[in-house]
Every structure is written in C-alpha cells, then in structure tokens.
Amino acid sequence: MTQVLGEVSQSWTAKNDQSKSEAFLNSLDPRVRFVSCVLFAFLISSMHDLGALTIALSIGVGLSLSARLPLWTTIRKVLVVDSFIVVLLLTLPFTMPGETAFTLFGWDASLEGLYRAAEVGLKANAILFSLMGLLGIMEPSVLGHALYRLKVPVKLVHLFLFTVRYIDVFYKEYKTMRMAMKARGFYPKTNLHTLRSIGYLIGMMLVRSLERSDRIMEAMKCRGFDGRFHILNDMRASQRDFIFSIVVSVTMIGLLVVEYL
Amino acid sequence: MSPLIALRGLHFSYASGLDVLNGVDFELRAGERVALTGSNGAGKSTLLRLINGLETAKSGEIHAFGSVRKQEKDFREVRVRAGLVFQDPDDQLFCPTVAEDLAFGPLNLGKSRQEVVNIVDKTLEMLKLEHLADRITHKLSGGQKRLVALATVMALEPDVLLLDEPTNDLDRDTKQHLITLLSELPQAMIIVSHNHHFLNKVATRQVELSNGRLLEQAA
Numbered sequence: 091m092t093q094v095l096g097e098v099s100q101s102w103t104a105k106n107d108q109s110k111s112e113a114f115l116n117s118l119d120p121r122v123r124f125v126s127c128v129l130f131a132f133l134i135s136s137m138h139d140l141g142a143l144t145i146a147l148s149i150g151v152g153l154s155l156s157a158r159l160p161l162w163t164t165i166r167k168v169l170v171v172d173s174f175i176v177v178l179l180l181t182l183p184f185t186m187p188g189e190t191a192f193t194l195f196g197w198d199a200s201l202e203g204l205y206r207a208a209e210v211g212l213k214a215n216a217i218l219f220s221l222m223g224l225l226g227i228m229e230p231s232v233l234g235h236a237l238y239r240l241k242v243p244v245k246l247v248h249l250f251l252f253t254v255r256y257i258d259v260f261y262k263e264y265k266t267m268r269m270a271m272k273a274r275g276f277y278p279k280t281n282l283h284t285l286r287s288i289g290y291l292i293g294m295m296l297v298r299s300l301e302r303s304d305r306i307m308e309a310m311k312c313r314g315f316d317g318r319f320h321i322l323n324d325m326r327a328s329q330r331d332f333i334f335s336i337v338v339s340v341t342m343i344g345l346l347v348v349e350y351l
Numbered sequence: 352m353s354p355l356i357a358l359r360g361l362h363f364s365y366a367s368g369l370d371v372l373n374g375v376d377f378e379l380r381a382g383e384r385v386a387l388t389g390s391n392g393a394g395k396s397t398l399l400r401l402i403n404g405l406e407t408a409k410s411g412e413i414h415a416f417g418s419v420r421k422q423e424k425d426f427r428e429v430r431v432r433a434g435l436v437f438q439d440p441d442d443q444l445f446c447p448t449v450a451e452d453l454a455f456g457p458l459n460l461g462k463s464r465q466e467v468v469n470i471v472d473k474t475l476e477m478l479k480l481e482h483l484a485d486r487i488t489h490k491l492s493g494g495q496k497r498l499v500a501l502a503t504v505m506a507l508e509p510d511v512l513l514l515d516e517p518t519n520d521l522d523r524d525t526k527q528h529l530i531t532l533l534s535e536l537p538q539a540m541i542i543v544s545h546n547h548h549f550l551n552k553v554a555t556r557q558v559e560l561s562n563g564r565l566l567e568q569a570a
Contacts, residue, residue, distance in 0.1 A: 230447075255489055305437065308400075312431075313503065314507065320455075
C-alpha cells in the first residue's frame, strides 16, 4: 500500500506554505486532480485506436514528468505493472485467432493478437503514468479528504484513512516479530516447521490487529465518538483549477476526435 | 464537597473467571492527583477502564460526577469528563494529522468549527506542541506520540484525567516536562505508573492495588 501511495510524511495543510518549490500539479485542488484522473482513466480504457492511445500515453508521461516523480521508485512501479503486460504480449498473439503474422516453433502468432497486446500495453501504461502524475505525489490523507469532499461514502473514506494510518503499525509489528524469530535462530526453509511458524506469525498478526482495533474503538468512544465522523478541513478550488479542468476537458475531447475520426 | 468519582465495593473478574478486583472502595476529589500502583496484572488498567465503562463490574457501584453509572449510556458522559489516556498512543491517535486528532473529540461533542479550532490551538499551546500541529500522527516519535495522545484527551476539557502509564518510553527531559505539566493542571487525576520518582513528584496521594483490594499508602 505505501508503495503504491508513496511515502506518507507530511500533512496537506503544511503543503500550502511551500507550493513554490513544488510541481505545478501538486498546487492544484486534489479533487480536480482526482476527478481528472478518473475520467482520463475511463476514457483511455474505452479507446481502441493505437494512435489515440499513443497520444494518451505521451500525455500520461508528460504528467508524470511535470510531477517530478522520483526516478527510481517510479521505474520500479512501472516495471511491476509492465511485467504483467509482458506476459500478455507474449501470450496474446499465440492465443487469439486471426491472420497469421509470423510463426515461431510451429506456433502461429496472429495480427489481431499483436494488435490487442499493443492496445493493452499502451492503455495500462497511459493510465499508470497519468495516475502517478496526478495522484502519485498526493498524500494519502489529502486523497482521503478529497474523496470525502467528493461525497464518497464516509465509511469508505475512513476505511481508507484507517488503512493508511495503521498499515505502518502492522508492518512494524510484523518486522518486530520477524526479528524476534530470527533472534532465536529461525531461517525460512522448505519444511513443515517453517510453514507452521509463518502460520503462527500471520495468526498472531490477525489477533493483534483485532485487539488493536478494539482498543482504537474504545479510545474513540472515550472521546465521545457516536458513529458519526466529522472532518475539519476545507478545500477551495482556485482559478488555476478551473483552467486545468478546461485543459483536461479539451484534451479528452481531442482524444475522442482522434479515436473516432 | 462530594467526590468526583466514588467506587463502592467493586468486584470484577476476567472472562476467564480470574478474579482481579475483590471489593474496591475509592474516592477521587477535586484537585487530587492519585498515584495508583500495584504489581503487573493487579488490575490497575482494569480499574481505569471500569471507571470509564469500558468494562462492566460484576458487582459494586460507580458514582461519577454526581450520579450512579450503570449502563453504556450513563458512561457516555463519564468518558468525556474523565479523559482516559491509553497505554499505547498508537491506539489513540488515528487521524491523519495531529490537529485533526485533537479536533476529533470536540467535534464529537458538537462544538462549532471555530470553537474546535480555538480549542485545538489552545491545547497545543498549553502542552507546548504547536510545532506538531500539521504533522502526520504515525510519523511522530514515541515521546511526541505520548504527549499528543495526552493533548487529544485534554482537548475534551475533562474534569478528571485517567493516565495509564504516561511515562513509558519518555526520555528524561520529556518526563520532566510531563511532571511540570501535570503538576500545573487543575484536573483531578488517577495515574497508573511504576515509576516512583515520577509519582513522588506529581501525586498528592498514593494507593496500592493488591490482592484485589485498594490500600491507602502513607505519603
């Protein structure tokens, strides 16, 4: 989760003071970025024209570049996604029926398959890059607030925020327990003992999470929690957000034109 | 003046059937800072949880703020007037930022946005934590988390503080800061701790939980 969302280190209210040194994209209203990203993703997934998809991919890469993403973590993320795509690229041409493009060890690769594989690869990367550019640099807490302001059900928003909040705690607990196992000479091997020990570890994690959630609930009750959540912060869209929305709309219409003409 | 909290003949046993409290009598009056000591598993935390209605006593009476408290709904008021600071601050801090965590309690009490902002600022200033307002809660250090957890309870503006091992993983300076702070607060307190130096500095009275009973200790 933290890998996908990026490092959680700062609050969004603190962000406002240092907008100068930041990427332009990060100064936009998080809601605008989120909605643009979702719409863009929907549009891309419904497109089939390779030309339009290539343009979409370059827009995505452009967004990622302007977001000044850290190079190596970005490459790592892209590799994770593209390893799936590579599998598709290798299998689709041989599994889809159609006109034969070439033959390998007696297997026929179809043109349709190649085309489909290219389409999927372009789509996935276009969505991935625009997602990273628009949302990748957003703090999860900011994203949570944006979702709340966009009238996403409060329960889902809080589920998301709780996940972000406690994933670190559980990871730390996991690491501590793993260390404790190592300190007593445990090294994973392929045997029953390893399986059983890892099973205990996972079981203990579950039990601890459950107990912790009970304690959190109690702590919340002690502060007058009655089932309703209140969120304090405001978000305001500024002129640059409107301009950005217009640019996004025009771009999307442009893509549709390329797709259908 | 009648006590803020009074426990009469409180009995409690764990679900496993193990008896922890066998007739505890206790009174907390305004301005008192009571140190609650006892060996591990003596039931100190359980006693705090009983006062807040997080556990249900087998028998006995809990009087708090002028009335007998029996059911869940009786304890809702007790919980916000007798603020419990948990042993593990990670259980208590669940909002993304410190300021939001402090705002959680007052917002639940139905205070207006402006009031809440004022309370948050005032509480942070009182505990000298202003610089942490916009920090992400789980990125704080152990000591900071502990102070912020106290702040989230202070933001409720309670009449009583119930502190469960407040000095755990605090360094000497922070401990000293906490001693000064607690000694200056007007609230009555029950403090569970094993740290005698800390208790001697802060507490006005000491009681020990032993074999399920509460014994008054000579000062």
